[in-house]
Amino acid sequence: MRRGTTDRIERFDHLDSVLRVAERTMLKKDEADRGVRTVLAVLREAISEKEFNDLMSQLGKDFSQAVESAG
Numbered sequence: 001m002r003r004g005t006t007d008r009i010e011r012f013d014h015l016d017s018v019l020r021v022a023e024r025t026m027l028k029k030d031e032a033d034r035g036v037r038t039v040l041a042v043l044r045e046a047i048s049e050k051e052f053n054d055l056m057s058q059l060g061k062d063f064s065q066a067v068e069s070a071g
Contacts, residue, residue: 021036
């Protein structure tokens with residue numbers, strides 16, 4: 001979702017998320033990928049299983065695969 005707008009939701013996949021994080025933080029792609037995976041893994045521990053499953057169902061299959069490979 002773009003900051004400051006509510007009329008249009010922008011969907012993007014895991015790779016697009018990684019590239020956006022890399023661009024905004026000036027990290028290398030693999031560093032940004034590890035960061036995104038780590039955030040998802042921490043969320044899995046921090047919120048209820050139902051909340052996490054709801055989140056992952058909204059993000060899509062490639063995010064689910066990313067979090068599974070994060071451990």
